[in-house]
Amino acid sequence: MTNELLQALQLLKSKQWVDLTHTFGPNSPHFFMFDDAKFETLFSHDDGFFAQQFTFPGQYGTHIDPPIHFVSDARYLDELALKELVLPLIVIDKSKEAASNHDFTLSVQDILNFEAEYGKIEAGTFVALRTDWSKRWPDKELFSNKDKDGHNHIPGWGLEALTFLFTERNISAIGHETFDTDSAADFRKNGTLNGEYFVLDQDTYQIELMTNLDKLPPKGAVIFNIVPKPEKASGFPVRSFAILP
Secondary structure (H helix, E strand, O other): OOOOOOOEEEEEEEOEEEOOOEOOOOOOOOOOOOOOOEEEEEOHHHOOOOOEEEOOOOOOEEEEHHHOOOOOOOOHHHHHHHHHHHHEEEEEEHHHHHHHOOOEEEEEHHHHHHHHHHHHOOOOOOOEEEEHHHHHHEEEEHOOOOOOOOOOOOOOEOOOHHHHHHOOOOOOEEEEEEOOEHHHHHHHHHHOOHHHHHHHHHOOOOOOOOHHHHOOOOOOEEEEOOOOOOOOOOOOEEEEEEEEE
């Protein structure tokens, strides 16, 4: 290591680090089409060592979705470059709006309002949508938020807002605190996850089921998305964290 690199590491270690990842287990909230995770003990300390077997879908807990998750003939998880996983972080706070309207859907105007206060969103950034939905973790019922007819009411991104961010601001990736990219209201209206498909069709990734976005500034932090490298994977639990300025 060069002196310069060691100094950079010392600087990073002197900053505040925020974990953006839920601890997950067999009883954690998850996408309704998936089974609960299974954690099994294969060997105990009575056998000389402790080892477990874990069974869960790739999209479980705080996780990363690579392009192949929705787009055929696209990149798998192991094909994402390391430098793509470390990005400047923008946090758009819509927690108050989501608290009063569980069907809140982020609009282009919401982004313009953010920029009027904090400045233009720079190219190459990771943009996270804060709704404080993560505070409902690990309660499955609260997280799914179904009405008496069985319809979810969960906030999310609007397609127009995502299109604006990727085509007009040239951002690199997004993240959110919910199961899906799209708001539940948009999914009911469209019958498909148009926003999620659009994001992954940009040959990039997203992080779902994030937490602790309320501990981050609107601008200035850096996000790290650390993930295993399974072969030809469509997604996997991730360890996301941010370093504050």
